[in-house]
Amino acid sequence: MEISKKAREAIEDIINRRAKIASMQEQLKEDVKAVAEHLDIKPGKLNKIIGLVEKERQSGEVVEEERDTLDTVESLVGEREE
Incomplete structure (x- = not known):
């Protein structure tokens, strides 16, 4: 060639x-x-935080979606403990 x-x-x-x-x-x-x-904190956790900030800045509502997810997890864990 x-x-x-x-x-x-x-x-x-x-x-x-x-x-x-x-x-x-x-x-x-x-x-x-x-x-x-x-x-x-661990670098992986910081990378996750940075990734969420980037997504929030790009499209919005990411933080709210993550909050909803965590609320659901908390609810499920709470139900298990009862």
Whole structure:
């Protein structure tokens, strides 16, 4: 396969951008870990919080739906204990 100079440059650009994304993802992971440690929670819990905030900002009503779900769980657990 013959690769033109333009195609080669485009491929190199993609490789460089992928490397930048991987670096940014690693930095985000470290940032989440540091903030979670500061808050004395697990990074997974912080990621869940962040995900819910992002969903709420995008579409709304996510918090209310989660609250309804938790209320249902609480109700079911309460019924079991009785």
